Amino acid sequence: MKPTIYDIAKKAGVSAATVSNVINERGRVGDKTRKKVLAIMDELQYRPNTAASVLKGKAAFTIGFFVPDMLNPVYMEYVKHAEERAQERGFSIMMCSTENDPVKERLQADVLRQKNVDGFIITSKFQNEELLREIEREQYPSVCIAHERPDFQFDSVSGNDWEAGIMAADYLFSLGHTNIAMIAEKDSVSSYGRIEGFKERFRKKEMKQPLIRYAEASIDQAKAMALNLLKQDDRPTAVFGGNDVLAVGIMQAARTLGLSIPEDISVIGLDDTFLCQIVSPQLTAIAMPVKKISYRAVDLLIEQIEKGGTLKSTDLFPPVVIERDSARKL
Amino acid sequence: MKPTIYDIAKKAGVSAATVSNVINERGRVGDKTRKKVLAIMDELQYRPNTAASVLKGKAAFTIGFFVPDMLNPVYMEYVKHAEERAQERGFSIMMCSTENDPVKERLQADVLRQKNVDGFIITSKFQNEELLREIEREQYPSVCIAHERPDFQFDSVSGNDWEAGIMAADYLFSLGHTNIAMIAEKDSVSSYGRIEGFKERFRKKEMKQPLIRYAEASIDQAKAMALNLLKQDDRPTAVFGGNDVLAVGIMQAARTLGLSIPEDISVIGLDDTFLCQIVSPQLTAIAMPVKKISYRAVDLLIEQIEKGGTLKSTDLFPPVVIERDSARKL
DNA sequence: TTGAAAGCGCTAACAC
DNA sequence: GTGTTAGCGCTTTCAA
Numbered sequence: 001m002k003p004t005i006y007d008i009a010k011k012a013g014v015s016a017a018t019v020s021n022v023i024n025e026r027g028r029v030g031d032k033t034r035k036k037v038l039a040i041m042d043e044l045q046y047r048p049n050t051a052a053s054v055l056k057g058k059a060a061f062t063i064g065f066f067v068p069d070m071l072n073p074v075y076m077e078y079v080k081h082a083e084e085r086a087q088e089r090g091f092s093i094m095m096c097s098t099e100n101d102p103v104k105e106r107l108q109a110d111v112l113r114q115k116n117v118d119g120f121i122i123t124s125k126f127q128n129e130e131l132l133r134e135i136e137r138e139q140y141p142s143v144c145i146a147h148e149r150p151d152f153q154f155d156s157v158s159g160n161d162w163e164a165g166i167m168a169a170d171y172l173f174s175l176g177h178t179n180i181a182m183i184a185e186k187d188s189v190s191s192y193g194r195i196e197g198f199k200e201r202f203r204k205k206e207m208k209q210p211l212i213r214y215a216e217a218s219i220d221q222a223k224a225m226a227l228n229l230l231k232q233d234d235r236p237t238a239v240f241g242g243n244d245v246l247a248v249g250i251m252q253a254a255r256t257l258g259l260s261i262p263e264d265i266s267v268i269g270l271d272d273t274f275l276c277q278i279v280s281p282q283l284t285a286i287a288m289p290v291k292k293i294s295y296r297a298v299d300l301l302i303e304q305i306e307k308g309g310t311l312k313s314t315d316l317f318p319p320v321v322i323e324r325d326s327a328r329k330l
Numbered sequence: 331m332k333p334t335i336y337d338i339a340k341k342a343g344v345s346a347a348t349v350s351n352v353i354n355e356r357g358r359v360g361d362k363t364r365k366k367v368l369a370i371m372d373e374l375q376y377r378p379n380t381a382a383s384v385l386k387g388k389a390a391f392t393i394g395f396f397v398p399d400m401l402n403p404v405y406m407e408y409v410k411h412a413e414e415r416a417q418e419r420g421f422s423i424m425m426c427s428t429e430n431d432p433v434k435e436r437l438q439a440d441v442l443r444q445k446n447v448d449g450f451i452i453t454s455k456f457q458n459e460e461l462l463r464e465i466e467r468e469q470y471p472s473v474c475i476a477h478e479r480p481d482f483q484f485d486s487v488s489g490n491d492w493e494a495g496i497m498a499a500d501y502l503f504s505l506g507h508t509n510i511a512m513i514a515e516k517d518s519v520s521s522y523g524r525i526e527g528f529k530e531r532f533r534k535k536e537m538k539q540p541l542i543r544y545a546e547a548s549i550d551q552a553k554a555m556a557l558n559l560l561k562q563d564d565r566p567t568a569v570f571g572g573n574d575v576l577a578v579g580i581m582q583a584a585r586t587l588g589l590s591i592p593e594d595i596s597v598i599g600l601d602d603t604f605l606c607q608i609v610s611p612q613l614t615a616i617a618m619p620v621k622k623i624s625y626r627a628v629d630l631l632i633e634q635i636e637k638g639g640t641l642k643s644t645d646l647f648p649p650v651v652i653e654r655d656s657a658r659k660l
Numbered sequence: 661t662t663g664a665a666a667g668c669g670c671t672a673a674c675a676c
Numbered sequence: 677g678t679g680t681t682a683g684c685g686c687t688t689t690c691a692a
Contacts, residue, residue, distance in 0.1 A: 004669055015679045020671060027672090028677055050445045051390075052669035054381040055684045062424070062445065076406050083427055087434075092441060094392070095425045097413055104417075111422060115380045115392065219607070248608055255610060277549070278578055278608055280585060334685055345663045350687060357688090358661055382685035385668045 003044040011044070012037045023048060054116050059305060061090055063298070064112035066105065067097040068125035072217045072245050074271045074290065075123060078145060081294035082121060089302055091118075100187075102128035109135070118305045121145050121297055122154070124190045141304035145297045146288075147189040148314060155304070157297040157315040159288030161190045164270055164319040165197025167286050168240045171321050173205070176330035177238040177266065181211040183225050183250060184242035188217075194242050194270065211236065215246060222249025223256070230257055230265070237330060238266040244275045247283055251326070266327035270319075281325035289317045333374040341374070342367045353378060384446050389635060391420055393628070394442035396435065397427040398455035402547045402575050404601045404620065405453060408475060411624035412451060419632055421448075430517075432458035439465070448635045451475050451627055452484070454520045471634035475627045476618075477519040478644060485634070487627040487645040489618035491520045494600055494649040495527025497616050498570045501651050503535070506660035507568040507596065511541040513555050513580060514572035518547075524572050524600065541566065545576060552579025553586070560587055560595070567660060568596040574605045577613055581656070596657035600649075611655035619647045 005019040012019070014033060021027040022037045029037075040046075054060045063086055067075050083093045094117055096108040105128040112120070119141030126132065126144075135142055136152050144156040172180050182198055185191040195212060202209050213229055215221040226239065230253055241247025247269030251261060259265050261281055269276055272287030296315055304310060335349040342349070344363060351357040352367045359367075370376075384390045393416055397405050413423045424447055426438040435458040442450070449471030456462065456474075465472055466482050474486040502510050512528055515521040525542060532539050543559060545551040556569065560583055571577025577599030581591060589595050591611055599606055602617030626645055634640060 006669080016670080017672080017680075018678055021678085024671080030677055033677080047440055047444045049385070049669055051381045051384040052684090053671070055379070055385055055669080055686090056671045057684065058671080060381075060445070070410050073403070076410075079425070080400050080406075080427070083425055087427070087438070092424050092426065092445065094422050095409070095413055096422065097410070097417070108417070110377055114377045115390070115422065252610075275608060278605060280582075280610055335687095336685080346686080347663060347665095347688080348661085351662085354687080360661055363661080379685050382668090383687070385670090385685080386687045387668070388687080 002049075003046045004049070005046075007044060008037060008040050008046055012040050059118050060116045062092045062094055062115070062117045063119055063121060063301060064094050064096060064109075064117040065121045066108070066123055066126060067095060068100050068123050069217060070097060070099070072243060073275060074146075074243065074245075074273045074288075077273055077290050078123065078294050081291045082145075082298050085295045085298040089298065091298070091302065098126070100125050100127055102131070106131050113140070119143075119301045121301060123147075124158075125188050139310070141301055141310075143297050143301045143304070145293060149189070153310055153312055155300050155310055155313050155315075157293050157300060158190065158317070159290075159293060159319050160316045161193030162197035162200075164286045164288065165194040165199075166201050167197075167319055167321055168194075168268060168270065169198050169201035169210075171268065171284075171286075172238045172240065172266070172327070173201070175238070175266065175327060177236075178207060179234065179236045180238045180240065181213065181229055181236040182240040182242060183213050183215055183222050183229070183246045185217050185246060186214045191242055198240065210240075215249070217243060217245045219245055219249040219252065222246040223253045224249075226250040226253035227256065230254060230259065236265070238268070238327065241267065241269045244269040244271045244273045244283065244285060247285070247326075248275055248279055251279060251283070261326050262328035268327050272322055276322070276324065279326075284324045284327045285322050286319045287322045288319055292317055332379075333376045334379070335376075337374060338367060338370050338376055342370050389448050390446040392422045392424055392445070392447045393449055393451060393631060394424050394426060394439075394447040395451045396438070396453055396456060397425060398430050398453045399547060400427060400429070402573060403605060404476075404573065404575075404603045404618075407603055407620050408453065408624050411621045412475075412628050415625045415628040419628065421628070421632065428456070430455050430457055432461070436461050443470070449473075449631045451631060453477075454488075455518050469640070471631055471640075473627050473631045473634070475623060479519070483640055483642055485630050485640055485643050485645075487623050487630060488520065488647070489620075489623060489649050490646045491523030492527035492530075494616045494618065495524040495529075496531050497527075497649055497651055498524075498598060498600065499528050499531035499540075501598065501614075501616075502568045502570065502596070502657070503531070505568070505596065505657060507566075508537060509564065509566045510568045510570065511543070511559055511566040512570040512572060513543050513545055513552055513559070513576045515547050515576060516544045521572055528570065540570075545579070547573060547575045549575055549579040549582065552576040553583045554579075556580040556583035557586065560584060560589065566595070568598070568657065571597065571599045574599040574601045574603045574613065574615060577615070577656075578605055578609055581609060581613070591656050592658035598657050602652055606652070606654065609656075614654045614657045615652050616649045617652045618649055622647055 124147035
C-alpha cells in the first residue's frame with residue numbers, strides 16, 4: 001500500500017499532525033523532528049494524497065480549461081501556454097473540448113466541479129450563457145480568455161480585437177489598397193470586435209465600407225467563401241482573414257484560381273499562430289500575444305483562487321503587425 | 331454550501347447510505363424511494379464530490395496524458411482525439427507537457443499520482459526509463475502510444491513505423507526515384523522503426539543505402555539539414571521526412587534554394603497531420619491512423635483501470651499512403 | 661428495503 | 677513543540 005502520514009508518523013515516532021505540519025510548513029516543529037520526518041518521507045517515497053486534502057477544503061491545484069474548437073490551432077496554443085504557466089505555478093490543467101456545444105459545456109462544467117477543479121479558463125466561443133451566469137453566481141474562480149464579457153463579472157484577458165481590426169485596415173491602407181474584403185468568423189465574441197475595428201477605419205476615411213463575408217473557422221469554408229469573393233468582377237486587391245485559419249483558406253482559394261500571392265492579391269491573417277510560418281508565402285499577420293495572454297490568465301486565476309473574489313479586471317494586450325510575404329505594396 | 335448526500339438524505343427522509351445506493355445504482359432501493367431521491371438531487375442540483383469517493387478508493391475518472399513535444403503538432407492531435415474519446419467514456423484528461431525532460435517527467439508523474447489519476451498515456455519520446463520501471467513495478471495502469479517498449483510490460487498502441495518506412499521507400503521507388511534521402515528525427519523511439527523499414531527496402535533491392543540525416547522535430551532544424559543535403563552535387567530527387575514537421579522543413583529548404591516541388595524535387599512526409607493540407611503544394615504523406623490509435627489507447631487504458639492488470643497487448647495499426655501534390659513520377 | 665457506523669487520508673483547532 | 681481529536685463527503689458492511 002501507498003504510505004500515508006500515519007506510516008510516516010509511526011516510523012518517525014511522532015503524531016500524524018506533526019507530519020502534516022512539516023508537509024505544510026505550518027505550526028512550530030522542532031528542527032530535529034522535521035529533518036527526521038523529511039528523511040522518512042523521502043525513504044518511503046511518500047506522496048500526499050490530494051483527494052484527502054481537497055476533501056478537507058484545500059485547493060486541488062487544478063484548472064479546468066475549456067477548448068471550444070479544435071479546428072483553430074490558436075486554442076491549442078492557448079492551452080499549451082496555459083499549461084506551461086500552470087506547471088510553473090504548481091497547477092495542472094484539465095483540458096475539456098466542448099466543440100461549441102452548450103450541452104457539452106454544461107456536462108463538462110459539472111464534471112469539472114465534481115472533480116473540484118479550483119477554477120475555469122473560458123475561451124471566446126463559449127456558448128452557454130445560462131451556465132456562465134451560474135458560474136458567476138457561485139463565484140467560481142474563472143477568467144475569460146481571448147475575449148471580453150462585458151455583461152458578466154468575470155476577469156478577462158485578451159488581445160485587443162478592435163485595435164487588431166484597425167491595424168489590419170491601416171496596414172493595408174499603408175500598402176495602397178483600397179478595394180479590400182474581409183472574411184470573418186461567425187458566432188465568435190472576439191470576431192465582432194475585429195470586424196468593428198476594421199470597418200471603423202473605413203468610416204473614418206470616408207471610404208466605401210469593405211465587403212465582409214462570414215465563415216466558420218475552417219479552411220474549407222473560408223476557401224469556399226473566398227472563391228466566391230475572388231470571382232467577382234471588381235476583385236479586391238487585398239483580403240483580410242479574421243483569423244489565421246480563415247486566411248489560409250483565402251490563400252488556398254487564390255491558388256485555386258491561379259492568383260499568385262502577393263502579386264495578384266494580398267492576404268493577411270490575424271492571431272499569428274504557427275500556421276503563418278508554415279504556409280508559403282509566409283503569412284503577414286496581426287499578432288495577438290497568445291503566450292502573454294495565457295500566462296496572465298493563469299496568474300489572474302490563481303490569484304482569484306488564493307485570494308478569493310474577482311477583481312473584474314480587464315486586461316487588453318495590444319496586437320502588433322508581423323510582416324511576412326503575403327502582402328505587397330500596390 | 332454545496333449540498334452533500336446528507337442534505338439529500340435529510341430532505342428525502344432517508345439515510346445517506348440509501349442516497350449513495352441510488353447514485354451508484356447499487357443495493358436494493360425501493361422504486362418510490364429512488365424516484366424521490368432522484369427528484370431531490372435534481373432540485374438541489376446535487377453533484378457528488380469526487381474527492382470523497384476517490385478517498386474511499388473509487389476511480390477518479392481522470393487520465394494523465396504526457397505530451398513530450400509541443401513543436402510537433404502530431405502530439406496535439408493525439409491529445410485531442412484522446413480527450414474526445416475519454417469524454418465519451420466519462421473520463422477527463424489531465425494534460426502534462428514534459429518537453430523531453432526526464433526531470434519534468436518525474437515531477438509531473440508524481441503530481442499526477444498524488445492527484446489520483448487512474449492511469450497514464452505515455453507518448454513516444456518519454457525519456458525517464460527509471461520512472462517507467464517504477465510505474466511498471468507499481469502496476470500503475472498505463473499505455474504507450476505511438477511507440478512500443480519491448481523492454482517493458484506496458485500495453486502499446488501505435489502505427490506500424492517499420493511498415494511506414496517501407497511504404498515510403500516503395501512509394502518513391504514506384505515513382506521511379508532511386509537517389510533518395512531521408513531526414514529523420516533524433517532521439518525518438520518511433521523514429522528508429524521508420525528508418526529501419528526505409529533502409530530495409532534499399533537493402534532488399536540491393537540499392538545503395540539512402541542518405542540519412544538527423545534533426546530535432548523542428549522546422550528550422552530540418553530546413554538547415556535539408557539545405558545542406560540539397561546543395562550536394564549529386565542532389566537526391568526525392569526526400570522523405572521522418573515526420574510531417576521535418577517534411578515541412580525540407581519543403582522550405584527547397585523553396586529557399588529555388589527548387590520547385592515536385593518538379594525539381596519530390597518530398598513526402600509521415601504522420602499526415604493537418605500540416606499536410608496547409609502547405610503548398612499539399613504534402614503527400616504516409617498516414618498514421620492517429621485518431622484510431624488515440625481511441626484504442628484510451629479504451630485499453632480504461633479496460634486496465636476497470637479490470638486491473640496489463641494485457642501486454644501490442645496493437646499495431648497499418649499506415650496508408652495519402653497522395654497529394656508534393657511528389658511526382660520521375 | 662433501509663439505516664447505523666466505521667473509515668478512506670488529511671487538516672486544523674485546541675490541549676498539553 | 678507536539679499530540680488529541682473531530683470531521684471533510686462518500687462508500688460499504690452488517691444489522692435491523
